Amino acid sequence: MNPMRTAAAKRRALAGLAVSAVVIGALTACTGSDGGPTSADTDIDAALEAGGTLTYWSWTPQAEAQVAAFEKAYPKVDVELVNAGTGNDEYTKLQNAIAAGTGGPDVAQVEYYALPQFALTDSLVDLAPYGFGDLEADYTPSTWGAVTVGDAVYGLPQDSGPIAMFYNKRIFDQFGIAVPTTWDEYLAAAEKLHAADPTKYITSDTGDAGFTTTMIWQAAGHPFQADGDKVTIDLQDAGSKKWADTWNQLLEKDLLAPVPGWSDEWFKGLADGTVATLIIGAWMPGVLEGSVPDASGDWAVAPAPSYDGKPAGAENGGGGQVVLKQSSNPALAAGFLKWLNNSDESVKVFLDGGGFPSTTADISSPDFLGVESDYFGGQKINEVLAAAAEAPSSDWYYLPYQVYANSIFGDTVGQAYANKTDLNAGLQAWQDALVEYGDKQGFTVNK
Amino acid sequence: MTAPALVRRPVRKDRKSVALTIVMALFLIYTLVPLLWLLFSSTKTQAGLFSSFGLWFADDFSFFQNLVDTLTYRDGIFVRWLGNTLLYVVVGAGGATLLATLAGYGLAKFSFPGRRAVFAVVLGAIAVPGTALAVPTFLMFSQLHLTNTPWAIIIPSLISPFGLYLIWVYAVDAVPTELLEAARMDGAGEFRTFATISVRLLAPGIVTVLLFTVVATWNNYFLPLIMLSKPELYPLTVGLNQWNSQATGVAAEPIYNLVIMGSLLTIVPIVVAFLFLQRFWQSGLSAGSVKQ
Numbered sequence: 001m002n003p004m005r006t007a008a009a010k011r012r013a014l015a016g017l018a019v020s021a022v023v024i025g026a027l028t029a030c031t032g033s034d035g036g037p038t039s040a041d042t043d044i045d046a047a048l049e050a051g052g053t054l055t056y057w058s059w060t061p062q063a064e065a066q067v068a069a070f071e072k073a074y075p076k077v078d079v080e081l082v083n084a085g086t087g088n089d090e091y092t093k094l095q096n097a098i099a100a101g102t103g104g105p106d107v108a109q110v111e112y113y114a115l116p117q118f119a120l121t122d123s124l125v126d127l128a129p130y131g132f133g134d135l136e137a138d139y140t141p142s143t144w145g146a147v148t149v150g151d152a153v154y155g156l157p158q159d160s161g162p163i164a165m166f167y168n169k170r171i172f173d174q175f176g177i178a179v180p181t182t183w184d185e186y187l188a189a190a191e192k193l194h195a196a197d198p199t200k201y202i203t204s205d206t207g208d209a210g211f212t213t214t215m216i217w218q219a220a221g222h223p224f225q226a227d228g229d230k231v232t233i234d235l236q237d238a239g240s241k242k243w244a245d246t247w248n249q250l251l252e253k254d255l256l257a258p259v260p261g262w263s264d265e266w267f268k269g270l271a272d273g274t275v276a277t278l279i280i281g282a283w284m285p286g287v288l289e290g291s292v293p294d295a296s297g298d299w300a301v302a303p304a305p306s307y308d309g310k311p312a313g314a315e316n317g318g319g320g321q322v323v324l325k326q327s328s329n330p331a332l333a334a335g336f337l338k339w340l341n342n343s344d345e346s347v348k349v350f351l352d353g354g355g356f357p358s359t360t361a362d363i364s365s366p367d368f369l370g371v372e373s374d375y376f377g378g379q380k381i382n383e384v385l386a387a388a389a390e391a392p393s394s395d396w397y398y399l400p401y402q403v404y405a406n407s408i409f410g411d412t413v414g415q416a417y418a419n420k421t422d423l424n425a426g427l428q429a430w431q432d433a434l435v436e437y438g439d440k441q442g443f444t445v446n447k
Numbered sequence: 448m449t450a451p452a453l454v455r456r457p458v459r460k461d462r463k464s465v466a467l468t469i470v471m472a473l474f475l476i477y478t479l480v481p482l483l484w485l486l487f488s489s490t491k492t493q494a495g496l497f498s499s500f501g502l503w504f505a506d507d508f509s510f511f512q513n514l515v516d517t518l519t520y521r522d523g524i525f526v527r528w529l530g531n532t533l534l535y536v537v538v539g540a541g542g543a544t545l546l547a548t549l550a551g552y553g554l555a556k557f558s559f560p561g562r563r564a565v566f567a568v569v570l571g572a573i574a575v576p577g578t579a580l581a582v583p584t585f586l587m588f589s590q591l592h593l594t595n596t597p598w599a600i601i602i603p604s605l606i607s608p609f610g611l612y613l614i615w616v617y618a619v620d621a622v623p624t625e626l627l628e629a630a631r632m633d634g635a636g637e638f639r640t641f642a643t644i645s646v647r648l649l650a651p652g653i654v655t656v657l658l659f660t661v662v663a664t665w666n667n668y669f670l671p672l673i674m675l676s677k678p679e680l681y682p683l684t685v686g687l688n689q690w691n692s693q694a695t696g697v698a699a700e701p702i703y704n705l706v707i708m709g710s711l712l713t714i715v716p717i718v719v720a721f722l723f724l725q726r727f728w729q730s731g732l733s734a735g736s737v738k739q
Binding site: 057059060061062082083084085086087089092093096097099100101102103159161262264265267268271272281283286287290291293294317318319353354355 | 493494496497498582585586589590592594595672673676677678688689692693694695696697698699700701703
């Protein structure tokens with residue numbers, strides 16, 4: 001009876017079908033000849049001069065202005081911008097187009113968590129022959145790591161989401177709560193706040209795969225490893241357990257607002273203080289300013305709590321752009337991509353639109369760091385967020401079928417959230433489902 | 448449906464059942480509360496949605512502002528989606544009803560070799576949910592280079608096994624074979640018989656099938672979701688979902704007030720169509736029940 005449920009189930013079914021089609025496609029594609037581009041093909045400046053047409057799939061609000069600026073700079077290139085859907089909807093369409101062998105764009109926006117799925121199934125152009133390997137120093141290590149596999153470069157990072165703690169300072173002051181720096185302090189703050197006013201919660205979390213993977217990342221967990229077709233999944237490693245044991249205490253004591261992220265109630269909770277903190281990517285200020293204007297002046301930013309009080313980083317959200325193998329003019333597509341995510345002009349448009357940079361030059365520029373945000377009561381938030389981007393973080397890999405994995409999160413870990421039971425059991429159930437699915441898709445999982 | 452009443456049953460006295468009334472009332476509330484929520488919410492601004500009770504008005508009344516914003520957001524893409532949906536419904540559902548009527552009538556009133564095989568195929572087709580066929584259809588259509596065109600939605604919508612079956616079953620009883628024979632005796636051709644006699648007798652069945660196919664095409668979500676990637680071709684269902692998902696993640700731009708107004712505008716035509724066609728439908732049901 002729940003339309004959302006059915007829609008989710010359909011999406012899941014489709015994601016499954018699409019992935020299997022892609023894996024089969026990738027296996028058969030191996031037999032084809034792959035001569036690799038010659039130097040004449042990889043001259044992106046010549047391609048930009050010669051011109052042509054490109055299709056670019058993106059849902060970022062800044063894309064329109066960026067494409068307009070690009071076409072002005074390169075009048076011979078015509079870019080058709082298509083919003084083919086947000087996140088999962090776009091990936092489904094990409095997978096289908098890849099399976100069908102036609103219908104895909106030249107350049108597409110793909111979030112970091114979904115990138116391995118396309119990269120490891122041989123659907124993306126390796127941009128190293130186009131000289132993209134030299135761009136490594138321009139990007140933060142975690143975003144560069146997210147678009148590369150070994151020496152292969154499968155895209156360029158657009159934004160990044162180093163985690164920070166956004167907290168409602170008005171509520172914190174009202175109830176005399178100190179800003180927590182460790183997770184133990186965070187738990188104590190959660191209890192104090194909810195005891196003082198039962199309508200207020202430290203944060204909201206009804207089960208979100210992106211959040212959970214980020215938190216395991218911060219706890220130095222390595223639940224996913226992939227080496228070719230061999231995949232290792234261990235959602236009960238030390239880091240995963242550490243996070244689950246911490247979060248269990250919030251869950252079992254009813255200290256999490258029962259409000260799904262990104263729902264209208266959630267935005268409402270951010271405005272009225274029901275949701276007092278968010279552990280979320282550094283791209284959040286733009287969302288708060290744009291969509292929660294009523295809470296202007298209430299919010300502040302602090303480093304995310306850690307287990308030992310020392311800075312510990314992880315990424316939440318963010319993504320980049322890739323060139324599809326289907327593209328009939330990959331050199332031109334690469335040229336557009338390089339301009340899009342590596343030129344000052346384009347990056348400026350992106351940042352002015354509220355994005356958080358992945359380019360080290362922008363993150364460390366005095367202009368960026370010195371911005372005093374009116375919304376955040378004059379706080380220099382970028383200093384905190386830039387420090388978050390530099391906080392030491394462990395290596396992290398997503399599954400080559402992370403899009404599917406995230407789509408079944410609600411059926412497994414989500415059940416533990418719903419029943420307020422041990423998250424470790426939920427993680428184990430997620431792992432079991434992922435091992436089974438991976439084996440069926442032709443991967444060798446945990447063997 | 449059409450069996451003549453041989454024995455006239457005594458008219459039952461109107462008895463009032465408290466239990467039935469309660470069940471009915473509960474069902475009514477269950478059905479109407481979401482609609483009421485939609486109506487109230489359509490009068491609110493984005494901020495008002497977040498700060499007011501769902502089943503009453505917010506402080507500021509912005510129904511007309513929402514209406515204007517919905518129709519003009521992104522150069523009036525909503526109007527485009529509405530036009531697309533109408534196109535898919537008129538051609539798709541209209542075509543499906545026409546084909547179902549022709550085929551169902553033919554199968555009911557003419558005997559030819561292979562009829563039972565057709566029957567089995569149609570029954571089998573009813574058992575396969577359209578969702579399961581969406582991906583194979585997509586792969587087939589992309590080889591024909593029909594994805595990302597209106598045909599990708601219209602062609603699959605033209606086939607309604609359930610409608611065919613319904614017309615078939617209905618035609619067996621609603622169109623007396625004796626009548627057809629009489630028409631033939633009088634020298635009417637098969638086509639004329641069909642157009643002047645059978646279609647009229649089949650009208651209630653046709654309207655029923657039309658109703659089903661219109662609703663199915665109007666609400667079609669999954670097929671256009673995977674077939675189309677250009678927003679200019681989207682029907683309302685997929686377009687509204689795109690607006691809705693704008694509220695999620697990096698660079699989120701929630702426009703819930705427009706999503707709600709858009710949803711309201713989306714259901715109005717279907718409610719009107721239902722009320723309008725229902726009159727034919729009801730009168731048809733009773734018309735067929737007594738042999739004159």
